[in-house]
Amino acid sequence: MxxxxxxxxxxxxxxxxxxxxxxxxxxxxxxxxxxxxxxxxxxxxxxxxxxxxxxxxxxxxxxxxxxxxxxxxxxxxxxxxxxxDPAQFKEQYRRYMLLESEATSLWHFGVNCVHGMFQTRGYARELIAAGGHQGATLDRQVEARLGRAALLGATEPPRFRTILYEAVLRMRLRDGQAWREQLEHLIESGDQSNIIVQVLPFSAGPFGLDSTEVTFLGLLGGRTVAYTENAHRGELIEEASSVERLELAYDSMRDLALSPAESRKFIGRILEEAPCDPST
Structure with a gap:
């Protein structure tokens, strides 16, 4: 032919x-x-x-x-x-990672999982493995994800607010000890002056971002961009009016979330329920 x-x-x-x-x-x-x-x-x-x-x-x-x-x-x-186009997803994610490293403030809503910057090794490994990665590729992916947390420990770290839906905290890992470590890490992270951790409980009822994992990046010059993703794709949103609509939905949802102090107690109660023995 x-x-x-x-x-x-x-x-x-x-x-x-x-x-x-x-x-x-x-x-x-x-x-x-x-x-x-x-x-x-x-x-x-x-x-x-x-x-x-x-x-x-x-x-x-x-x-x-x-x-x-x-x-x-x-x-x-x-x-x-x-x-x-699959190649577009990769390009958008590369650009997002570059902007993330330059951000002066971040605010996030997790409907499915903990943000990468707050993931512990055990949590990240199990989550990435569930996506099909294994062997050396899995190891590289885990190290790359853990390396993102260095931004929060910089000399002048960005401000970061993360709001987690209760379902994220209720989804136990197969490794019970790794799950405990992740919950403990979230509590410890909330003690840092530049980090706010909040929980959106089931009791809050319906909310505007019920199917959207989103991170907003506040950049120098006052510009804000957003990155939304699900299990299959991610999208970097830079157009001002689209970002503004997402921010309005985020603000409405933030009003439904527990305060940082209440959220700490909430995570603590879930931690008390976590099994100490991974086999239980």
């Missing part, structure tokens, strides 16, 4: 193709980035990052561009392909 030739000279890589089309449509319209930003009401730097392939923005940006260029659904479809 003869090799299939590309129909066009445009990129076959989803992220790059999206960037190419965004740039091509603007150039065909004969407007500058600044003019486009003024007409759409979006930040000029955001649109520039789309054209350079540095960011995918949000679906709202793609829809606004589709409406402006009279290309109904084209850019939104390309955007959806780009964010669904």
């Amino acid at each position: 003869p090799q299939r030739r590309a129909v066009t000279s445009r990129s076959q890589e989803p992220r790059q193709r999206f960037a190419e089309e965004v740039r091509r449509l603007r150039e065909e319209r004969g407007v500058s980035l600044r003019q486009l930003a003024e007409q759409l009401g979006w930040d000029c730097s955001t649109l520039g990052k789309l054209e350079r392939g540095q960011s995918l923005g949000s679906p709202e940006v793609a829809q606004a561009l589709d409406a402006y260029y009279c290309t109904p659904g084209l850019l939104l479809a390309l955007w959806e392909l780009a964010v669904a």
Whole structure:
């Protein structure tokens, strides 16, 4: 069978193709980035990052561009392909890790697990192993995750608030001692002046982020970005209005959480229930 030739000279890589089309449509319209930003009401730097392939923005940006260029659904479809590309997930996570190292403050909600910076070795190992890693790969993943905690022990560490859903604390590890160590570590972490640990109990009822693991990063210059993830994918969100909507949901949920002092007692009660013998 003869090799299939590309129909066009445009990129076959989803992220790059999206960037190419965004740039091509603007150039065909004969407007500058600044003019486009003024007409759409979006930040000029955001649109520039789309054209350079540095960011995918949000679906709202793609829809606004589709409406402006009279290309109904084209850019939104390309955007959806780009964010669904596995390579895109890895790139977004690399960028998130870079931003995490530069953050001056972080606030997090854990609906499924403890944030990586607060995970103990036993907890991290069991969690990563459950994802299919083993052998030398598992060892590397565990060391990489534990290394992130160094940020909290820096000379000028960032402020960090973590809110954990009660289900996170109720999910016992197979290794009972490792589970105890993780709960003890959360209590000890809350004693640090730059760290706040809170619990969102089941009794709080429904809340806006019931299926979303999210971390917000406060960066120099006052900018905030968010990273959301589940078991299959992660997404770095930089568009201001999208981040703001997530923050509003987070603030509403934080109002339902126990105070730091109440949370410490809550974790302590769960710790009392934890078996000392892993076999029990």
